[in-house]
Amino acid sequence: MRRLMAVALLTLGFSFALPAPQAPEIDPASGANSLALVAGGLVILRSRVKK
């Protein structure tokens, strides 16, 4: 979970560091929705791994 959160948070951080989001037509709020969707999908994927 920690590693998953690290992946999600760092990707979110870099998404703000990239220059392209400064484009006015890109909706940053949708980025949070998209990352939440990805994070949820990853949690489900990871929960299938046999420990």
Next chain:
Amino acid sequence: MGQRLRWLTLLLAAEWLPISAAVHTGRGGAVVARLVIAFSAFFLILGHSRVRVVLPQVSLDLQSKPIGWAWLQAHAVALSVFLALSLLPPLQTLSGSPVLWYASGIGAIALAILAFIPPSAASQLVRRTGPSWIFALIAAAAAWRLAAVSWSLWNTTNGRALTTVTFDFIHLLLSIVFPNVVANRAKLSIGTSRFAVQIGDACSGFEGLGLVLIFGLLWLWFFREEIRFPQALWSLPAGLLPMWILNAVRIVLLISIGHFGAERIALGGFHSQAGWIAFSGVTLAYAAALQHFRWFSKTSVRPAAAENRAAVFLVPFMAILAAALLTHAASAGFEWSYPLRFIAACSALWLWRGSYKALNRSLSWTGPVVGVAVAVLWIALERVLHPAADTAMPAALAGATVAARTAWIAVRALAAATTVPIAEELAFRGFLLRRLMAEDFESVEPGRFTWPALLLSSVAFGALHGSRWIAGTLAGLLYGLAMTHKGKLGDAVIAHATTNAILAVYVLLFNRWQLW
């Protein structure tokens, strides 16, 4: 040590949100922020391997040392100075204040670190990292230069190699769909006789490629023990290529939507959402492929048919998020297809209906009481923080027929009071709050909580409420307490449903459409 770092992260994250809204980039803050992010990432990665040996001893020593409240007060002072200087317009800045601005900002971070990790322990850790800071500085500077070089690949004034290749690929794809493509390679404009667009810097797909590359590298690094190298490195180009292709497909679809008469959808919702949809699809497919294919992965996975307890709690919320991306993409300013979110949530809840029967669904008065309190708080914060928000009914809805308007409002209110609270409470309180406390989240009784888990899950909940993140975070805290008060997830659901129902009535009675 771990707990202190979590508190420190939480504090800095909680402060970052309001600061990011106040700080303007007129002093070159964006460049410095990028350098600091790159340096910190390299320093933590390089330094961690050197300090790993002494971490258990440092953690043991920290247990006997309290949090440094004096350092925390100094942090508050430095942060106040930083915020005050940030609020000054750049032109009215006193000479020399940029130095003070940087010093107060960096000082605030350093003082916060010292509050949780005392100077003696911090000094021991830093000394242990040896020359890591030099390598981190060189790597950060190299990354910064590399960013400038890569900028020239897609920037339309300084090079645009990637933009031109993307333009040619779009031209090729568009020629398959339309017989008469109108294209000007020098001006990077392309389309049909009815609808054309100009390929801007961001349209090269650079942002998507960058994000997928970062995601892929992080995934390979964090799960390196489960992955087979070197063949897993092939996954990087295999992930980047579909992202670049999907970006071109996005622009072809945008032109097609515009060509067939829906210009406002093409340039509105579709333009802003399609990239995020592609990013979500590619990253999930990337992670699934690395985990599923034996060529990449050393681990084995449970069969897809086996019940996945995380999915039981998360899929309804994910269904709403996925539907929201699609309904936003299909909107021309107003989300007529909102009912799709309701249908998606109902479908997911129906799919796992058997699993929900096992949950404790008894209720108490805690739910309605907390729900009313959150509604009052939300409305009060709205009046204080967003006094100038446009409260009018969206023009598209106001101009619709009475039947269409009534039907849309009915579904919107029904979803707000039923599927949204169920899906969000299952995800944030049922899963995330408890998962932050234990790997086997269902072993955590709903009556138990730790403050870091409650705060983190509430901040995550707040982050999904956009500009209303303060109200969202506070609501998350109160719903969490509603659940833990008597150990019933149902109380959190009822609290959330009560809030949303009151807000729906408030929107309709007092014409406060900004809340929808």
